[in-house]
Amino acid sequence: MTIFLNGETVECNEGVTIEGLLKTYHLSLEATLVEQNGIALHRHEWVKRKVQENDRFEILSVAAGG
Numbered sequence: 001m002t003i004f005l006n007g008e009t010v011e012c013n014e015g016v017t018i019e020g021l022l023k024t025y026h027l028s029l030e031a032t033l034v035e036q037n038g039i040a041l042h043r044h045e046w047v048k049r050k051v052q053e054n055d056r057f058e059i060l061s062v063a064a065g066g
Helices: 018-024
Strands: 002-005 008-011 032-036 056-061
Touching: 018 032, 018 056
Parallel strands: 002 056
Antiparallel strands: 002 008, 032 056
């Protein structure tokens, strides 16, 4: 199925959760923020919320620095 990830069109498997999507791209679950279709999600939602056709995700990795 097709989704939009940070403005890019990508293919992903049906039935994948948001947590599964993040793991596919080797993103740290502790240092990542996810917005699905314009709504910011809490981490506890990632395990149960499934990715749907044409969903739009903005995913940000948080980095400390100075």
